[in-house]
Amino acid sequence: MSPLVLVVIFIIATWAGYKVINEVPTLLHTPLMSGMNALSGVTILGSLVATAFAVTSGSKLLGFLAVVLATINLCGGFLVTDRMLKMFKTK
Numbered sequence: 680m681s682p683l684v685l686v687v688i689f690i691i692a693t694w695a696g697y698k699v700i701n702e703v704p705t706l707l708h709t710p711l712m713s714g715m716n717a718l719s720g721v722t723i724l725g726s727l728v729a730t731a732f733a734v735t736s737g738s739k740l741l742g743f744l745a746v747v748l749a750t751i752n753l754c755g756g757f758l759v760t761d762r763m764l765k766m767f768k769t770k
Contacts (some may be wrong), residue, residue: 747751
């Protein structure tokens with residue numbers, strides 16, 4: 680897969696993610712945050728696909744870094760959501 684195709688995929692994924700997050704009203708942000716975190720798991724799939732098609736070792740290293748950072752982002756989002764939802768539980 681050519682680098683140009685990978686850049687186009689990245690730009691489309693960035694635009695789609697921005698549009699999805701931008702459409703969520705502020706009032707619904709906390710309840711929908713967990714679902715959005717699950718949706719952001721698509722970035723892990725995208726980085727895995729990009730890494731699978733990587734040809735050079737430098738590209739594979741960048742793909743691995745993308746997988747690691749996307750996983751940290753996903754797990755961190757779920758941890759923050761869990762912490763926020765605990766504030767609404769009665770003691």
